[in-house]
Amino acid sequence: MKMNRIFFMPCLALLIFLGGCTHDMSRREIDEIDLVLVLAIDYDNGEYTVSGLYSTGGGADPEKGTGTGEEEVAKGTGRSAYEALEDLKLKNKKSISLAQAGSFLIGEAAAKQGLNRSLDFLSRDETIKMEALIYITKGKKAADFIQEGIENKQTIHEDLEAIEQKQQEILTRNDNTMVNILNDMKQTDSCVMVPYLIADESGYLIDGYAVFDQLVLRDYLDHETSDGVNFIRNIMRSYPVYLDNGVGLYISYTNTKLKTRLENQQVTVKITVSFESMLKEVLTQTNVFTAKEMERLTQEQNNYIRSIIEKPVKYSVENGLDILNLARQVENQNFVQWQGIKDTWADEISDIKYQYKVQSRISKSFILGED
């Protein structure tokens, strides 16, 4: 028993000291570090710039409350994003922690250099939140995006959080988390889709997806095409439908199934979308609640959704880009045949045949004041 203790105590001490040697075990009081909330990565003239947005505390005055204080930006430059980050750490007065960074903005130029070049150093940092979100800043440097926001008196990290929450209302999951993007990057047969941000007077908006081919920014999808991608990826939670005759509906449930068939080197994809909607606005004099009228509305909304779905399909066929992540589906569902086409998959994308099946139901609606 005594011997056990003699061995145990040094082992415990060793364990603690070894733990202290790891990067994440460095002892830093929370008030002695700058918590980077948003990290922007840009590329210009052969040099990467990393800009960290952090909040400066205003002191703990109970009467004034504990607001999040002012936001400031610190910058670092280098030949790679990692070198730029180290430069930023060196230049900043306090230590930098990326542990609280909830969003990573990648400027258009940096995105064109390759997604991996911007994200590799982050993927190796054990303090990074895996659920942090990644966005592309369309047509701008990410740092400018932040700077403009500060000048417009925006609270950048809160605005980005608001975007995330808004996305959660529309989509069943955010696919642009760090872990998802890193996972998608391994799948080289398909495009990596990262949402891009645009700025308007009221703040930031997600307008659609940026398309990465072989991890390099290739194009931006428009809003409706991006919605179509969401439908096909089966992540759409809710979606408004506006029909021509003054009827507005709201889709509250969707389910998309992709069935792929690979025969004689020909890939056929059957897309089945089922959804439920409810009437939200009726501006026509026609009684829309009759069976015949409901059937007509159902058909119209089916056509509407089909037109949305056809957009990303059309884009994919025209550009030969697998933006619908079909490679993985075809491989999973036709594993043996896949071996025959996997090397020429990029050429097959434009030749894929699509079949559509859209079915829906309009649930009951009510009008206040009427029985």
Next chain:
Amino acid sequence: MEQVINSQAIKELFSKSSDVLVRPIKINQNNITFHIFCVDGLIDSTLVDEAILKTMIQDRFIQAHITERSVMDYLLNGGAYHVFTEEEDDYQKLLKAVLSGNLAFIFDGEKKAIVYDIKSFAKRSVSEPMEEGVIKGAKDSFIEVLRTNTALIRRRIRSEYLVIESLTVGKVSKTDMSLCYISNIANLETVNKIREKIQAINIDNISTPAFIEEYLIEHNKSLFPQIMYSQRPDRISANLSDGRIALVVDGIPFVYLLPCQLPMLMQSPEDYANHFIVGSALRVIRYISMIITLFLPAFYIAATTYQNQMLPVQLALSTQQAKQNVPFSSSTEVLGLLIAFEILIEAGLRLPKAVGTAMSILGGIVVGQSAVSANIISPLVVVVVSLAGISGFMMPNQDLSSGIRVIRFSFALLAAVGGFLGLAVGLILVITHLCSMDNYGVAYLSPFVDIDESNHKDTVFRFPVKYFRKRPQAIVPENRIKQRP
């Protein structure tokens, strides 16, 4: 040399003790004299006068007895009106009996005495339990008198199998104890083991409960209580029915229970007085409180000193701001405030009630408000330590609460040294320690670690009473059936 019962010797022995009375009484014409031997203040003198001495002096029949032996026989066979009467010829036993509050008539010629159990001394009445009060349930509690306490148990278990064995411990104090168990349920091996341990105690005086507890527990260095106590007769009787063994000690207003396991210490009589869902919810809250009190200060230190990613963004930012003008590190703040909290508790216990209340208010204002205003500590630390402190008082067992308070300090220190790694090391050590302990052959974490599913119906969740069909096998190897379905 064996001493014989003799009034003169006893008189000389207690010559300097003014409260011990040795007085001769002549009862008839035949010059038969015996001596009354008692301790003033421990006997019921009215009962002695009215029921024994008066009737004896006025009794015409006693006049007919001409020898000490025949007088003794007459008294033992109903000559004196008292039910608890017995003859004693052992000198030491006589001394113990009288010093315990009995009355003795010493017959020098026979070298024997007749002992009457007429104890009557100042004692508390049976009142509501101070520590284990319940809204719905019995309101009686144990007092400092052994026989009253055994009577309270016997009143609830009217079984012929309830055994109340008498034992005496303490070379000087000669403290009476009673070992209680239900002979056809309890594990008699455990009973023997406990009896042997008690008999092996060779201390002069049992002045505080710890003197008994430390001899009965098997892991002296553990901070976790291994002997349970209760002020409530209903709780003790319920545990006796479950096969546990109770120890009643004279002078201690609660009763010990063995074997004791950790889940027992997290249970309260209130759990059984309420609906089973309410009872279960209360227990869950208690376990959550235990987690909060153990880990919250350590978590705060680890999260603000090492791994800030464990905090949500907004909380990290507000913590950062709250700490900005505070000169101390998080660990100093937390450990300092924990110590201040302990000082306040101890000071509150020692001071008279009225002063204690005033001091608590003063302490609360000074620590809680002024220290924050003066930027000595951050407001969040006050919240963390207060929450941990209050949660600690949710424990139904005071010994467990005290043990957890000490472990809380250790965890906070480990977190200060190694962050969440240190905390994990501490947690592993505590779990290993708990898993390694047993109590009279029963695992300390039983029934959590029991394979038998019937044992799991009264742990974190309390099942309806109809599901309590078997007694725990580790405690009761035989006669396990509590009720038939």
